[in-house]
Amino acid sequence: MDEKIKVRVQGQDKKVYYKEPSPDRIKMYYEYTQDNFRKGKDYNLKLKKFARITNWKKMTWGLLLDIEGDCIHNTQIDCDGELRPIIDETVETEHFKGFLRLEVYEKGIFRLLAGEGGERQHHTVMLEGVPPLQTDQYEVKEEGDMLWITTDTCKAMVNLAEFGFSIYGRDGKKVYCQENNDKVLRFTHESFPFGFVENPATGERIGVCSSRMEHDEHYFGFGEQYSPVDKKMQEVDVFITDPLSVGSPRTYVSLPFYFSTRGYGMYVNTHYRSKFFMGNRSNRCASCHIYGESLIDIFYIYGEEPKTILKRYTDITGKSPMIPKWSFGLWMSRCSYKTEDEVLEVGREMRKRDLPCDVINIDTDWFEIPWACDWKFGKHNFPHPEEMIKELDSMGIKLSLWQKPYVTSECLPELRDQLREKGWIPLNPYGEDARSNPVIDLSNPDCCQWYKEQLKNLFQMGVSVIKTDMGEGVPVEGKYHGYDGDEIHNIYPYLYSRAAYEASRESIAEPILWGRSTYAGGQKYPIHWAGDPFTDFDGLRFSIRSGLSMGMSGFTFWSHDVGGFLGRPSEEVYIRWMQAGMFCSHVRCHGANNPREPWTFGERAETIFRKFDKLRYELIPYIYSTAYTRGKQGLPVMEHLYLSNPDDRNCLSVEDEWMFGDAFLVAPVLNEGGEREVYYPDGQWYHYFSEEIKQGKQYDAVKMELDNMPLYVKAGSIVPTGKAEDHITGADDALTICVYGKESGYTEFLYYNGEEHLIKAAFDMGSVQVETGGLKGNISVKLITNRGIEIKTDVREHCTFEV
Known part of the structure; x- marks a missing residue:
């Protein structure tokens, strides 16, 4: 038997199912002939109630099934290129009765929709004009009330009995877990479980999702916020207003997205007002309340690095186009x-x-x-x-x-x-x-x-x-x-x-x-x-x-x-x-x-x-x-230190410095007198104006005159520069490629001026080789080291420095 034959599975209600979320609930039955199967032909496969599909795996071409019994093993179901949710059914738990729909996308993105009414689709303007997400290959196994979804990126678990949702990394570490049991007493909730609650004073229904908060967890995001950048122990009201200043929790740009240092992001896809309680109400969890919305629509985003989460979030909501x-x-x-x-x-x-x-x-x-x-x-x-x-x-x-x-x-x-x-x-x-x-x-x-x-x-x-x-x-x-x-x-x-x-x-x-x-x-x-x-x-x-x-x-x-x-x-x-x-x-x-x-x-x-x-x-x-x-x-030009240094816990609380691209550490003076403390992340750092080198992973007290500032360039960086004209023209005339030396390693910089050119630098114990990426024109290369500056002019393809 050929394992690549297309087979369609038909349920007892005569509908064709391109997935099998639960054999017990759909009651499949089978009838088939013993004819030899021929490659390339579609077959309809009917399963009797005693047959059981024990495992299925989403592939790019369809679903790969394991069927228990005398049936066909490892057959393929043609999905016709359409997204089919893993779960799309009515459920009833202690704290929720309604429909649940779970969709799996590429790159560790899960979309969960839930509602108490009949509407199962949700359209928002924020997703318009964005290329649709692609489905991922995944494998599903059912263990009692537990549904395990394994993708190439991560693993997720759904508890259908009391509806719980969790995400695990490749190493098996739990990075996200819904919190549905945050109670002081049996009947008193500090935060509400997943579902809808009612405000007894107004009758308003509020959508709720609560997430387990670990002791070492921190949160970032929510748009333009003037309060401390780390949102742990804060309340964020996603309701846009004119604050008339920058000194209050009110803000011009507020949005329902955040990411956690545990390795996940959450985007609540709603037009309506929402509030996030990031540990300020409960020490055990962070909660989201959605006001006026009849659906809960949440994208969960897995990412081993914070930059990965941002890239995937902007895959959902769109990326910034290039501007003049x-x-x-x-x-x-x-x-x-x-x-x-x-x-x-x-x-x-x-x-x-x-x-x-x-x-x-x-x-x-x-x-x-x-x-x-x-x-x-x-x-x-x-x-x-x-x-x-x-x-x-x-x-x-x-x-x-x-x-x-x-x-x-x-x-x-x-x-x-x-x-x-x-x-x-x-x-x-x-x-x-x-x-x-x-x-x-x-x-x-x-x-x-x-x-x-x-x-x-x-x-x-x-x-x-x-x-x-x-x-x-x-x-x-x-x-x-x-x-x-x-x-x-x-x-x-x-x-x-x-x-x-x-x-x-x-x-x-x-x-x-x-x-x-x-x-x-x-x-x-x-x-x-x-x-x-x-x-x-x-x-x-x-x-x-x-x-x-x-x-x-x-x-x-x-x-x-x-x-x-x-x-x-x-x-x-x-x-x-x-x-x-x-x-x-x-x-x-x-x-x-x-x-x-x-x-x-x-x-x-x-x-x-x-x-x-x-x-x-x-x-x-x-x-x-x-x-x-x-x-x-989908990343910022002005970058929080944590984004580029996620393993450095010191960077979590630094909110008066930033990376300007990959090369520059900017630490402006923010008080009278020119004094401040600077934290240097991992690496070596050249002060831009003096070339003095600072060692990373340490603090340093500095004092700067008014015409100077704490501005540093990371060792190993490539910084293309040009001539300062009175306004910007299309061409970068007299381009100089500045290379900041280090003992060993390799660096790339993608130079762009209408065309891409990959500039490369290799460092090896005093020898520095620079490739200009096919740039034409008057190109100079400047090497900055602790021994001084050396310049080579009229460089064509590459040059070498011996320090």
Whole structure:
């Protein structure tokens, strides 16, 4: 008998099953003839009730079965290329009655859906536009009420009697376990078991999933969070709002994803509000509560390394696309430039003072009435916008424009009435505008198209970027197109960002936006910045926390307001903030009602600013290449130390340093006087400006003058650099490949400038061999070691240094 013959298994209810979750429940029966089976032919196989399928294994071509009895062994079932869940049936346990559906995907991803109603499918906007996940090969064994699923990556166990779900690593170590028995007394729960509970005061049904918490476990993620980056012992309210600062638990970007140091991630796929209690209510478990949702839809993500979990999470929700090269230059802004002349004068001053810059942003005052957004330039202060844009372009400067999705009713009553007549303004239960300055209903396709046309008119004039401010104030009392207020509140910023990004993509060659709020999956529409921080060192510290947290949540690109927003920073705060900002994926100077141009802080500030501004522009080949690689991987440019050092427990609590790509350790000064303690992860570290070497896995107290900062490069790194021009051009002229020496080992760096080139360096006891990856042009190679610097020019394919 050939083991590769396709066979279909038919159940007693005459339906064809392409999987066999439980012979006892489906009551299979068999009838077959003794004819010889021929290869390549399909057969229908019927099993009698006494036959038993004891084991099955999911293969790329179908299911491989083991059938107990006189039947066919190791036969194949054709799955017709469709996903078939392992479990898809109604169950009843002590704490849950409803349907369960378990799906297995490639790379250690499991999707669990549960509900009390009849609906078994779940659609969310966050998964739209993302390539579908592929099914994995898996083997299933049933042991009583236990179902064991083994994949190439990990193993999972389902307890069907009391519904429990666990994940195990390849080594058999349990990395995740549902906690369904967290009780003080027999009837008193500290956290609720998997299923739905009812709020007795309101009658609201709440979906609940509780997870066992180990004593040495830590949690990261949840989007933009200003509280400590490690979320253990914290409560996270996934409800997007305008916090008006960076000093509270409220946040512009909150999302229902986290990962654990035990080796798993959890993404709750919901539009609705959710809350996570990460050990602050119970010492035994972390719990998730989902409000208003009729389904529990959870993706469990296994990963031996935290970067693996992030890569797999962004396989589900999407990865950040590449954005224009010029966006990695300096952005200059304030709230707000008020006239054409003021905008052009800032551009001229940047060029006159030899300060590289690529973007100027006009904030709230480019309309006829400041803040009254009608997507039209005011004729009084901006009478010739196209000429202004052309002059900026002649300087190599792009224009960014602020706008908002709210209609200022007092100033724009005709626009409000026009949108209301079309049904594009949400109303409350009394038939009134749900918001005094109404939000436009971007869940309505016609309204969304109208909004995109307003932006496209600006792109046609030569505008390069739209700043999507606000969007957090969507009233839950409103009624929207296809959504109630509770469902749309969190996803509105996502719909807002998506519409603006699509308008950009449909208008210009290199789409981009500058957004404040979004939700899970929002990384598909970059860039996002951290909102309105205080103009002091606290504002800088909390902003850095939020950037690290965003990077732990799938966002490759992130920025913040250099100098802070609310108030006027001191010279020291401004310079230290600028130094930190130059080593984020994007850097923008911005503030409210006062300038952020460096010369307004004095000659010393301008000189120091110029030093770091030019340094960033020299590093553009490194930054752009890093952005390209990290975007494809779903990883951040600004990386928490734990991501690259998961075995170093010291890195868990470091939230004022980060890796800038693979090479740079950034440890900005965050207080007056220039002193701080730096933690160096494993390896050797060259101070960028002095080449002094620090040893890894230790702390060091440093003191830096205002024109210096703790900036280090890891030994063995490859850092391509270029010439600092006044703005970024397409070509990397006069490329220099900087190689930081170490005793032995091998390093690669993927250089990207429209084409990929793999640069390699091999270190062997004083000998360093560098391959340029086929790069053409004027290439130099610089070797930095503890003995000094050596440069070779006009390098073609490779070169060798003997140290």
